[in-house]
Amino acid sequence: MRLSVAAAVATFCAAILLHPLFEGGAWFWGSLGAVLTVLVASAISGRLSLPTWAAGLVSLATLGVYLTASFAGDKAWALFVPTKGSAAELLKLLATGWDDIQRFAAPVPGDNPGIALLTTGGVGIIAIAVDLLAARMRRAALAGLPMLALATVPATILLEPIAWWAFIIAALGFTGLLIADGRERVGHWGRAVLVRRTRAATTPSPGESADTRGLRLSGKRIGFAAIAIAVVVPAFLPPLEPVSFFSFGVGGQGTGGRGNMIQIxxxxxxxxxxxxxxxxxxxxxxxxxxxxxxxxxxxxxxxxxxxxxxxxxxxxxxxxxxxxxxxxxxxxxxxxxxxxxxxxxxxxxxxxxxxxxxxxxxxxxxxxxxxxxxxxxxxxxxxxxxxxxxxxxxxxxxxxxxxxxxxxxxxxxxxxxxxxxxxxxxxxxxxxxxxxxxxxxxxxxxxxxxxxxxxxxxxxxxxxxxxxxxxxxxxxxxxxxxxxxxxxxxxxxxxxxxxxxxxxxxxxxxxxxxxxxxxxxxxxxxxxxxxxxxxxxxxxxxxxxxxxxxxxxxxxxxxxxxxxxxxxxxxxxxxxxxxxxxxxxxxxxxxxxxxxxxxxxxxxxxxEARLGGAGLPAEEPTPLIAKIGIGVAILLLLLLIPAAIRQITRSRRVRALGWKVSAPSDELTARVIAGSHPSVAAAWAELDDILYDYGMAREPSETPRALARRLTQRYEFDAESAAAMTSIAATVERVLFARDPGVVGPLGKDLRKVRRALAATLSRGRRIRAALLPPSTLRRLRSMGEGVLDGFDRLETLRFRRSATR
Structure with a gap:
């Protein structure tokens, strides 16, 4: 049943892509009814354990009843049982709807009976195909093909691109279907696969399914990341000209038309x-x-x-x-x-x-x-x-x-x-x-x-x-x-x-x-x-x-x-x-x-040749070398984003390094004990990034004094650089652990000496790479992305709790 629900949700999410084709919300409710009808038919088929071919027939019959009740109820027996008259009425509406889409331009009137029937029936047939592929044949990935048909119609008829929010909704629906299918499959394995930031999996007791929460969260991360990339990356690519697979005409006659009908x-x-x-x-x-x-x-x-x-x-x-x-x-x-x-x-x-x-x-x-x-x-x-x-x-x-x-x-x-x-x-x-x-x-x-x-x-x-x-x-x-x-x-x-x-x-x-x-x-x-x-x-x-x-x-x-x-x-x-x-x-x-x-x-x-000399003056095309130059410039700007972020961060810290506190107070002591002294915090954070950029990252358990000893000995600092490194380490320890650290002077000069000493031990290529693609900035960007995905993961743990008091 879970896959049937996921298939219905995915189909309707994909149907949202049709919204720019219609005026009003009649198409929305008609399509929703068709999807729910197919879901009910799928539930009945699953309950009766019908084979795939029989389940498809049940879904088609149920959809036919729904369409009859919605569009030809007055010709049906008891308002919903199909008859010869209701079938003829539906065929007539289909022909009328097809003629109407030949003369209307999007958005068409959603309350037009013929167009509404075409839309509702089309969405219903797509829902049947998705349900059969995902819930019956267990081919959830292939179920994306019928849903792609829903995206193809607006993409080929409309000149404007598909709205980003509609694409995200459709993509989330398909991702949810894949996750549901994966959960069904992995639930029978036995032991869960460990992923980042998940509790250790435990062996399920006899008769219990494996705990797939960790793997499910990992799948969501991949899905959300793919959707984000699909939305963001095209913004940096040149647009493609729309290709029409449907030569639907536009036009009409009258003075009070609807749905962008041409006014003549x-x-x-x-x-x-x-x-x-x-x-x-x-x-x-x-x-x-x-x-x-x-x-x-x-x-x-x-x-x-x-x-x-x-x-x-x-x-x-x-x-x-x-x-x-x-x-x-x-x-x-x-x-x-x-x-x-x-x-x-x-x-x-x-x-x-x-x-x-x-x-x-x-x-x-x-x-x-x-x-x-x-x-x-x-x-x-x-x-x-x-x-x-x-x-x-x-x-x-x-x-x-x-x-x-x-x-x-x-x-x-x-x-x-x-x-x-x-x-x-x-x-x-x-x-x-x-x-x-x-x-x-x-x-x-x-x-x-x-x-x-x-x-x-x-x-x-x-x-x-x-x-x-x-x-x-x-x-x-x-x-x-x-x-x-x-x-x-x-x-x-x-x-x-x-x-x-x-x-x-x-x-x-x-x-x-x-x-x-x-x-x-x-x-x-x-x-x-x-x-x-x-x-x-x-x-x-x-x-x-x-x-x-x-x-x-x-x-x-x-x-x-x-x-x-x-x-x-x-x-x-x-x-x-x-x-x-x-x-x-x-x-x-x-x-x-x-x-x-x-x-x-x-x-x-x-x-093309028919235009002859009658063509309009051709617009001067951008020379190829200019296009290449523009592309290279844009690429360089994108590559320099991490370096720019690193430079901004360093400038902010350099300003903080000039601060000096000469008189302790109770409030100041509290901040210093907490490690929040601006000059010291800026110096220590900058030193940590320098080490990470140069491939000399500090160990998590390494104290400031141990770090100073390792750097001066391994990289053979001269006396002046060694003294600067020792001064930084001593100041950090004093600020962190002393009740009264005393006067804390600027650390900018000492930090510059240590940086020059560390840079002197590196090759020129490593220094250039550290400046253009600083690993410390890339680490922060990666952490930000993981934080966003963690926010989505937390949604999985939300539960509505009943109040303890009555």
Whole structure:
């Protein structure tokens, strides 16, 4: 039974490591209940002397009953007996919990039923494995492997290291399990093994087990020392980058999420709210290396429900953190397209609130921003579940595709596009007249690129559309009215309508929401609330996602909206264009000298090579020789700690050696008799350390006079050194034993003579070793460590006693 209890305690101590993954304490009590349930099952199995396989089945069945009562009691018989309905309910909760952990970031809500079931069941299964290994198979050391699984989950999901106190609790639990197992084994030996500071073992009487207290205390010393080393040593080692074994996504939707769920406001509503503000407010400013304005995308809307476009919950695995290196490659971009490499420095205004996504030029390749920012692989949106972009300064490197019209016309639609189906999806009840409108407006287009140009021209020229913020909203009827009747709307209507019509003719499309390039103010580009904008992005295999601009040029409130170079009707296609994005080619700006784009050298499957010249300026690495020098310096400082402690102790004693007492008194006599005269005590302690450092340690039974005689004779002191040693010994004896020691003068001069005489008998190497690694200091440090362990040992002897009086 002792091993079963130790296994349960060890499992729950290891489960404490899961605490940073959850909010609230629901997971704690659920896990505790699971561990106690397994303990009860183990006790029953032990009582009935069941074989190991049967004990495992009993534990699993008992855990199933507990989970049924806790999570599906309303579907069970008598609230706890599993039924078909309760089993189906548990399976449903498991599926829900698995989906939830894909979209939540730690800490997740602990009261979420699905997540709570996964956690409780997982801890229960670990408890069963630990109990079987430790209590049934008597393999306590192997029981650490299932407990290690509990530590692996937070270590691989979280970016922060495991809390030291949680590690200590888990380690103490495992150490207790090993000690309990060792006690069970050694208890059958016969005679206890003697260890330091334990009473002599006695031979047990017949029928009694051996007294294993001594060995148990020795095991605790080893365990506590190992835990202390495991906690202290890593503080002096460089941190390791976390490795993710579980690619759990993060993200969500809503405004009142829990558990660090990503907060996503309605992008369309937020954009229109900014456009209708009575006065312009600065949202951000930026500079870049080619001084070209660029659209800054925040959201990528990919789901069209028939009324408006919405956002799929983004997923950002730990390996997609922005500080982990280059971002995932942009979908669909091949190696035969020219690119413009740029580095943009962006500063968000501190007045911006609750912005969990970074405004970025597309496609970002590398982002440097303080905080936990992650990239969604499919859209390259960069978001955070913990940090806000308010007041944030960050850098982004981009390699923007720069296709020519000829290149786009030469692209052939693949039989199986390398793009997700959601970018082509339309509702089943999508109006047929809108689909007919799409085909009518793209009639005669030989390629998807030509069809995209015709759709853009329909909104900007031939369709007679008008820009106005006063619209009737977003719905299927509103969309039909906008396209077929009123033809009045603002950027959201234009972007959504073009994306919908593009999907209707088979071109993958989505809607981007963010800001236009803004206006140049001083040496920085300034983006305000009136620069809020929405535009469609269309997908072309081999090039990727390209923005188009269907909002009519010169629209009020959209003065900084620009048509990209490749989207302009050109009778003669140009081989190279000055910029790929809507904000880069509005007025045909030329890149400054030295910034002309070059061919993208990246390959599709090489993430590092894809960065090409678009990477952020590399931080100057510390030279190897400097790293070696720093490491050597730190090592020397650590090695000099004992020497520093010895020097401090010696300086303190030297100050005491100068004290002189000339008149005895009753109080002074009492102190002197007790051996507490400051000058004499300091001299004697310093002499004792000198002898220990030089390998001439005083014997415990050696009197001061015998010590003086041994040193002067063995090391052949000269007359002056011998007299100094005799004076010290006589003064110490007088202080210790005389009723009235008389006047005690300073002993510093005599001590220095004795020290020089002793040092002269040693080799140079021994003197250096005594100065750098003084054995006397090492002895004190070792004694302090033993004292700490002795304190833990005393805990074993604590007993609660009943009061003798009633």
């Amino acid at each position: 406001p309605n992008p369309v509503t937020n954009m229109k709210g900014q456009l209708t503000l009575p006065e312009k407010r600065t949202v951000l400013t930026y500079t870049n290396n080619d001084d070209v304005p660029r659209y800054l995308r925040i959201y990528s809307l990919d789901i069209f429900d028939g009324d408006q476009f919405g956002l799929t919950k983004p997923k950002g695995a730990p390996e997609n953190r922005t500080d982990a290196g280059p971002l995932p490659p942009p979908p669909g971009l091949g190696g035969g397209v020219e690119t413009v490499n740029a580095v943009t420095d962006i500063k968000i205004s501190e007045e911006v609130e609750n912005l969990a996504f970074l405004p970025l030029p597309y496609p970002p390749r590398e982002v440097r921003a303080d905080g936990d920012w992650r990239a969604d692989v499919s859209t390259l949106m960069v978001f955070s579940t913990r940090d806000s972009a308010s007041g944030l300064e960050y850098q982004v490197a981009t390699s923007e595709p720069q296709p020519t019209p000829d290149q786009l016309r030469a692209l052939q639609p693949p039989q199986q596009p390398n793009v997700e189906a959601r970018y082509l999806r339309l509702p089943e009840d999508f109006p047929a007249d809108l689909r007919d409108l799409a085909y009518e407006q793209t009639k005669g287009a030989e390629t998807q690129y030509d069809a995209a140009l015709k759709l853009q021209e329909f909104f900007t020229k031939t369709g007679n559309f008008t820009y106005d913020l006063r619209t009737q909203g977003s719905s299927t009827s509103a969309l039909r009215d906008f396209l077929l009747s009123s033809k009045v709307g603002y950027c959201e209507q234009f972007a959504s309508a073009m994306a919908v019509l593009a999907r209707a003719i088979g071109i993958p499309a989505r809607v981007a929401v963010g800001y236009t390039g803004g206006d140049k103010v001083g040496d920085r580009w300034t983006v305000g609330t009136d620069d809020s904008h929405s535009w469609p992005e269309l997908y072309f295999e081999g090039v990727g996602w390209l923005p188009f601009e269907p909002t009519p040029a010169g629209s009020a409130g959209q003065g900084s909206a620009r048509v990209p170079e490749y989207a302009r009707p050109q009778p003669t296609p140009t081989a190279t264009s000055s910029s790929p994005t809507p904000g880069a080619t509005a007025r045909g700006e030329e890149l400054p000298p030295g910034q002309q784009p070059g061919r993208n050298p990246r390959e599709i499957d090489d993430r």
